[in-house]
Amino acid sequence: MSRLVNVALVIGALAIVVGSFAFAGADPRSPPDMMSARITKALDAIDATPEQRSAVQAASLDIQAKLRASDHAGRNATGEIAELLAADQVDPVALQHLMDSRTDQMKLLTAAIIPDLIKAHDALTPAQRQALYEDWTARQEVREQLQH
Numbered sequence: 001m002s003r004l005v006n007v008a009l010v011i012g013a014l015a016i017v018v019g020s021f022a023f024a025g026a027d028p029r030s031p032p033d034m035m036s037a038r039i040t041k042a043l044d045a046i047d048a049t050p051e052q053r054s055a056v057q058a059a060s061l062d063i064q065a066k067l068r069a070s071d072h073a074g075r076n077a078t079g080e081i082a083e084l085l086a087a088d089q090v091d092p093v094a095l096q097h098l099m100d101s102r103t104d105q106m107k108l109l110t111a112a113i114i115p116d117l118i119k120a121h122d123a124l125t126p127a128q129r130q131a132l133y134e135d136w137t138a139r140q141e142v143r144e145q146l147q148h
């Protein structure tokens with residue numbers, strides 16, 4: 001179970017990278033039109049060139065497609081886990097197998113997304129990446145203040 005949590009943390013870290021470098025805080029699993037609007041706004045804010053926009057948007061579309069495919073697999077695993085937990089007695093071996101399988105799927109997902117993250121990163125200048133990161137950290141601070 002802790003491996004699954006660790007993989008979830010890795011995915012969370014990737015989301016932070018995506019948010020700070022290319023998408024300025026957008027969730028890559030959000031609807032494509034919302035995602036596209038957020039990307040456009042972020043790219044406008046850093047005066048991205050047409051070539052940069054094209055590279056970042058292509059990486060975003062690839063990431064979204066991979067996340068949608070993974071979400072489908074995750075829903076299947078969730079149903080299987082729920083079925084195991086609904087039984088009179090939980091089969092720990094079957095549960096461990098399912099969790100291990102999902103962990104392996106998450107590892108494959110992260111490996112598939114990393115090249116897209118690098119493409120988005122490399123399309124931008126260091127100054128542009130820094131500006132997006134500063135915007136992201138400022139919004140994070142506001143979110144944290146609102147939670148307290």
